[in-house]
Amino acid sequence: MSGESVRIGLEIHVQITTLKSKLFCSCPTDYRGKPANTNVCPVCLGLPGALPVVNEEAIKKAIMTALALNCKVNPVIIFSRKHYFYPDLPKNYQITQYAGVGAPIGVDGYIDIYCEGKSKRVRIKRVHLEEDPGRLVYPGKSIVSSPYVLIDYNRSGIALLEIVTEPDMTSPREARILLDKLRAILEYLEVSDLTLEGAMRVDANISIPGGERIEIKNIGSISDVERALAYEIVRQREILRKGGRVKRETRHWDSLRGVTVSLREKEEEEDYRYFPDPDLPPIVVPSSLVEEIKASLPELPDQKARRFIEQYSLPEHIARTLVLYRRLAEFFEEAVKIHYNPKRIASILITDYLSCIKRHGLRVGEDKATPEKIAKLVKMVDEGTISVNVAKELIFKIILDGVDPEVEVKRLGLTQVEDLNYMLKLVREVFSEYPKAVEDAKRNPRAINFLIGMVMRKCRGRLDPRKVRDLIVKELKLKV
Ligand SMILES: [Zn+2]
Structure with missing residues (x-):
């Protein structure tokens, strides 16, 4: 597969799993395994009149991540409301950060990756902080065939980092390598433990020459990102080959079946009616704090x-x-x-x-x-x-x-044996047990490996195979 002209960008959502409480309330972060809808309060349930208070530690961890990804940290951070209706979002808006009417925590960074011996720089457009929505549970086999949906708000309000790359990757493999590298960086920073279920979710966008940009939503693992992208390349090339059009849309990755399915045509950003959240004043980030965090990076x-x-x-x-x-x-x-x-x-x-x-x-x-x-x-x-x-x-x-x-x-008793008599005894045993192999080995030096293997088996690996080879070669010459 020539990946030269494929363009891949990633939007990576990572939970800050090392925090004690959610992003805007004091509910604990260890929601996994708890009974549904028990890890909640008026703020993360979006009840009328409840007011968010930002978690300072989350801001610090986000600044730390932005710095580790070589981003510039904005001196003022602004949270915005992103409006959409979805059952996992009880307020009907998500508190997030948006470059258009606010300021994300970090911008213009990069991650260097190494692929097939070569170094490559993937630009990071922005790093921002937002709240995780609740969790939709689809009973049955898949999102498409599920007869109904259950909602669990335990996850609602967990601090989520969104890391957005430029479309600088040209193959599914590069995307995978980038994610492996990011996983390592987050592990070093003690920001996120990505082995936890759902701690990392990736939206991958991909365009191939002659087609429009396709976004694959909510991919749950690094290897699935690689698989989903590889699948999309084949699917889109096939459409174009048959003279069809690849239209801009959002698709879902079905990990069990190993295919993507169409979800909807892509929304435009203006559909979300972003505006700065009046409940959350802009946060001034003093340069001394940025310097302090920079100095503390591992x-x-x-x-x-x-x-x-x-x-x-x-x-x-x-x-x-x-x-x-x-x-x-x-x-x-x-x-x-x-x-x-x-x-x-x-x-x-x-x-x-x-x-x-x-x-x-x-x-x-x-x-x-x-x-x-x-x-x-x-x-x-x-x-x-x-x-x-x-x-x-x-x-x-x-x-x-x-x-x-x-x-x-x-x-x-695995100590290596240097005893030459012992070695000679085993070689002669093998010679008498495999006369045909001995004949082969006289003409074909490669066949010697079989004889070495048999001797090594007899001595349970305790002889030095190089010395065994030398001895076998010597013995073969005597037999010619
Ligand atoms: Zn809460």
């Missing part, structure tokens, strides 16, 4: 990756992958302090560790490994106590069962 993924490259001489792609998970990056540095072999430790973490937890449906941090155990394992390999093959097996036991590699090596 080391962010890009900075950390640069430091890892300089300090530990890690290859760039390894450093960039390592920093995508804060816990993994911290884990790495702790392990390196115990046993200094940054390259081997980093490589175990981004290959063996990540693939193992993915395969077992775990998330980073949900495993039983510790920096001490990984450091011990690498130390045993470096000192020649165990072979790389044995180490590979042990890694999974460390991650999944939390075994201590030293104890396990002793228990199973």
